Amino acid sequence: xxxxxxxxxxxxxFKREIKELFARGHESHLRNISVDCVIxxxxxGELKVLLLKALYSEHWALPGGFVGQDEDIDESxxxxxxxxxxxxxxxxxQFRVFGEAGRATQKMNRKILSEIGxxxxxxxxxxxxxxxGYYALVDFLKVKPASDHFSSGCEWFNVYELPQMMMDHDxxxxxxxxxxxxxxNYHPVGNNLxxxxxxxxxxxxxxxxxxxxxxxxxNFQRKILGVGILKRLQERKSGLSHKAPYYYKFxxxxxxxxxxxxxxxxx
Amino acid sequence: xxxxxxxxxxxxxFKREIKELFARGHESHLRNISVDCVIxxxxxGELKVLLLKALYSEHWALPGGFVGQDEDIDESxxxxxxxxxxxxxxxxxQFRVFGEAGRATQKMNRKILSEIGxxxxxxxxxxxxxxxGYYALVDFLKVKPASDHFSSGCEWFNVYELPQMMMDHDxxxxxxxxxxxxxxNYHPVGNNLxxxxxxxxxxxxxxxxxxxxxxxxxNFQRKILGVGILKRLQERKSGLSHKAPYYYKFxxxxxxxxxxxxxxxxx
Numbered sequence: 001x002x003x004x005x006x007x008x009x010x011x012x013x014f015k016r017e018i019k020e021l022f023a024r025g026h027e028s029h030l031r032n033i034s035v036d037c038v039i040x041x042x043x044x045g046e047l048k049v050l051l052l053k054a055l056y057s058e059h060w061a062l063p064g065g066f067v068g069q070d071e072d073i074d075e076s077x078x079x080x081x082x083x084x085x086x087x088x089x090x091x092x093x094q095f096r097v098f099g100e101a102g103r104a105t106q107k108m109n110r111k112i113l114s115e116i117g118x119x120x121x122x123x124x125x126x127x128x129x130x131x132x133g134y135y136a137l138v139d140f141l142k143v144k145p146a147s148d149h150f151s152s153g154c155e156w157f158n159v160y161e162l163p164q165m166m167m168d169h170d171x172x173x174x175x176x177x178x179x180x181x182x183x184x185n186y187h188p189v190g191n192n193l194x195x196x197x198x199x200x201x202x203x204x205x206x207x208x209x210x211x212x213x214x215x216x217x218x219n220f221q222r223k224i225l226g227v228g229i230l231k232r233l234q235e236r237k238s239g240l241s242h243k244a245p246y247y248y249k250f251x252x253x254x255x256x257x258x259x260x261x262x263x264x265x266x267x
Numbered sequence: 268x269x270x271x272x273x274x275x276x277x278x279x280x281f282k283r284e285i286k287e288l289f290a291r292g293h294e295s296h297l298r299n300i301s302v303d304c305v306i307x308x309x310x311x312g313e314l315k316v317l318l319l320k321a322l323y324s325e326h327w328a329l330p331g332g333f334v335g336q337d338e339d340i341d342e343s344x345x346x347x348x349x350x351x352x353x354x355x356x357x358x359x360x361q362f363r364v365f366g367e368a369g370r371a372t373q374k375m376n377r378k379i380l381s382e383i384g385x386x387x388x389x390x391x392x393x394x395x396x397x398x399x400g401y402y403a404l405v406d407f408l409k410v411k412p413a414s415d416h417f418s419s420g421c422e423w424f425n426v427y428e429l430p431q432m433m434m435d436h437d438x439x440x441x442x443x444x445x446x447x448x449x450x451x452n453y454h455p456v457g458n459n460l461x462x463x464x465x466x467x468x469x470x471x472x473x474x475x476x477x478x479x480x481x482x483x484x485x486n487f488q489r490k491i492l493g494v495g496i497l498k499r500l501q502e503r504k505s506g507l508s509h510k511a512p513y514y515y516k517f518x519x520x521x522x523x524x525x526x527x528x529x530x531x532x533x534x
Contacts, residue, residue: 032298033299069395097340099339099399185453
């Protein structure tokens with residue numbers, strides 16, 4: 001259900017494209033710099049992250065890419081997000097640059113290329129890459145996961161149960177999660193992660209899942225209502241007892257305002 | 268007083284070094300990526316930023332540099348900070364990546380090189396650079412400003428009265444200031460910007476200068492004391508009336524703790 005394995009096309013077109021990228025990609029792309037996207041979704045009470053299965057490897061990787069010579073770096077991240085999820089107009093936030101000298105891609109890339117039958121010692125692809133980490137919060141149900149050239153599948157994983165990750169991608173996910181938690185203190189969260197209408201327990205569950213700890217029900221309700229970004233609907237969640245919880249919606253005008261000006265929300 | 272113009276050494280050593288950087292710098296440095304540092308200091312009631320005068324130009328620039336092949340990107344930023352200020356062990360914070368396709372360095376670099384008498388159409392130095400913005404808060408009085416290869420002077424400027432800046436460096440300063448203001452909401456500020464002991468009006472003035480607006484005296488005092496990072500000394504500021512304000516110090520243990528865990532401080 002969370003998974004869509006795209007069959008690996010190892011035909012001529014694919015090989016030609018990889019060969020071209022290997023040999024002359026540096027003419028159309030910046031060298032030594034890449035983008036990686038941590039794409040969060042929320043489903044079944046779990047915070048999930050979208051990962052790609054690296055070709056010829058047991059490792060998984062973040063959706064990422066190179067930066068076109070004429071492309072703003074934010075555009076590169078948006079392109080990656082769109083290609084891997086089918087979504088556009090999603091707010092992507094730079095959160096950190098990963099530029100340690102030791103994070104070389106060489107070994108993994110050499111393996112993939114040699115498996116495909118492309119040989120050669122020198123390529124810009126074997127050089128060191130500094131990567132810019134972006135994160136996005138997306139509507140899980142709207143995403144159509146899709147692999148790229150270097151992967152054989154694209155799947156959602158529980159952020160607390162990651163598979164074996166390539167390079168420092170586990171660190172990048174951990175840092176994105178730190179950043180998201182920190183954001184909870186001053187930015188509203190939920191608009192892309194929850195359905196349009198949701199109950200207070202569902203909203204609390206989202207916060208608890210991101211924070212990785214339980215929150216006091218009354219305290220949470222008092223604080224989140226105090227921020228003034230929620231509208232309570234007349235409708236209650238059906239199929240439950242007479243104590244069924246009311247539905248809420250975000251007041252999107254106030255939500256956007258709180259996104260811009262911050263809201264000092266300490267849980 | 269804020270200024271130290273280092274005489275431009277256009278001798279043989281300098282020329283050889285520039286020529287070497289121009290021709291073969293890409294062998295020892297990453298391509299297409301650089302660092303730029305916004306170094307803030309506080310003096311005479313002004314928030315200041317350290318700038319370099321570009322060679323053969325009326326423009327000023329942020330202290331910046333390239334990333335060595337074997338150097339973590341954070342190390343590059345620290346090296347730049349140390350070379351330009353003489354300070355080490357200063358906390359530098361990445362705040363944003365500036366990666367617009369249009370921010371080319373080509374024109375400025377060509378001019379400098381042609382003035383020095385170095386010709387050549389192709390060099391990694393003329394390529395596009397994505398730059399990682401760092402900012403630091405430093406003790407103004409401890410800084411010994413020093414120029415680099417591409418500059419003829421190094422000076423402090425009031426952040427609200429910047430000179431004509433190179434490329435998008437004015438935008439980088441503005442974004443760093445935004446970031447610093449935002450930081451005031453959850454991180455303590457002042458430890459590197461104020462002398463070891465200071466009065467409440469001096470601390471308030473620092474906050475007002477960063478925010479660019481006046482604050483209510485009583486409200487400020489109540490809130491900042493509420494955070495619990497200040498120790499009041501028995502000593503009062505001398506040379507003033509009997510109403511002379513008390514000196515304060517930061518409680519550095521609590522200050523560090525607030526830096527790490529945040530403090531939800533809304534002014």
